[in-house]
Amino acid sequence: MLALHSIRVLDLTRVVSGPWATQILADLGADVIKIERPGEGDDTRRIGPAMHDAGGMPTGEAAYFLACNRNKRSVTVDIATEAGAALVREMALNCDVVVENYKVGNLERFGLHSAALRAANPRLIYCSINGFGPDGPYAPLPAYDFILQGLSGLMSTCGHPDDAPGGGPMRTAVPLTDQVTGLYAAVAILGALFARVSSGAGQHIDMAMIDCATAIASPLSAGYFLSGRQPQRAGNDNPIAAPSGVFPTADGPMIIASGNNGQFAGLCRALGLTALLEDPRLGSNPLRVANRALVHGAVAEVTRTRTRADLTAVLQAQGVPCGPINDFEQFFDDPQARHRQMQRVVAHPAGVPVSLTRSPLDQAAAPAPYRVPPQLGQHTDEVLASVLGLSSARIAELRAAQVI
Secondary structure, eight states, X not given: OOXXXXXXXXXXXXXXXXXXXXXXXXXXXXXXXXXXXXTTOOXXXXXXXXXXXXXXXXXXXXXXXXXXXXXXXEEEOOTTSHHHHHHHHHHHHTOSEEEEOOOTTGGGXXXXXXXXXXXXXXXXXXXXXXXXXXXXXXXXXXXXXXXHHHHTSTGGGSSBOTTSTTBXXXXXXXXXXXXXXXXXXXXXXXXXXXXXXXXXXXXXEEEXXXXXXXXHTHHHHHHHHHHXXXXXXXXXXXXXXXXXXEXXXXXXXEEEEOXXXXXXXXXXXXXXXXXXXXXXXXXXXXXXXXXXXXXHHHHHHHHTTSOHHHHHHHHHHTTOOEEEOOOHHHHHTXXXXXXXXXXXXXXXXTSSEEEEEXXXXXXXXXXXXXXXXXXXXXXXXXXXXXXXXXXXXXXXXXXXXXXX
């Protein structure tokens, strides 16, 4: 039995940060009811490569939506109508958790804000995800992952140095602050559920992307606090270890990461560079970092003449961490990825198979479910009947009035 099998979540989120949080709860077994706008749905249904059915027609799902919404039920309700807002308020009475990521203050006009819903359901855990928190000078502003990566200082540490080819700040390819905010939100919700067991009361969770972006950058900001110096962009070089970076080989680049004296000694033995072990300039990791150009140059002179397979074999035999730089085709064909079943293929109502990535929460004692992300409004009638007890005639009236 999954950990959250008895928990129902009302999901008023869209795009990435909120859906990422609720997907984690769904992977743990929660019944997640995703409220979407009729005819439109989550913006991510149109972001990334589109999915097509067996006849080549668009299904209404795209890559980002498929990545963030497995194991959920989709209900279409127009909360801008009084009848629609009333339906969602009634659903909240039958839920344990509400998660929303609207701009600050937007849900108050529909009576769907924390104070209103928790007054009606004191056991409710209400999590608000937004860019900057509920107050302060930036509270009303819209927030995107890209903006938060830049604002928080995180982006200033990524990329090549200014004087290197292609130098300058660089964002991450995935929306890192969105996804980390979703992770923190899920952890906070789990903590609130645990606290409710003893207190009997719910709570409001304020989850701001600016807080989460700051938190994940803390190993770098802690160094800034101690030294007063800004972390410098080092490209693919590890700023705290050497030799550790991307090195050329005869058939393409690879990663070699020597993090301590034992690994450095193993690397030198594997590559025939034992003279480096006697060089007083390289006697410790801090010295090797200070003399990075020297040690990296010596390693690269050897690696560029040998193949990745050869280097991997000799380095791993000496206990030196190393690996390829795969694209996704190469990764999902990797023996360890196949062993861990990182690609999961599930059936879709459109009649075509869909590949999902394996949930990290999929454990032997409680395997995560793999239900395909829902089609827009797929579960509207089902949820209104089972959760709210509405008759088929009442559901038909609501649909005719374009409330659902």
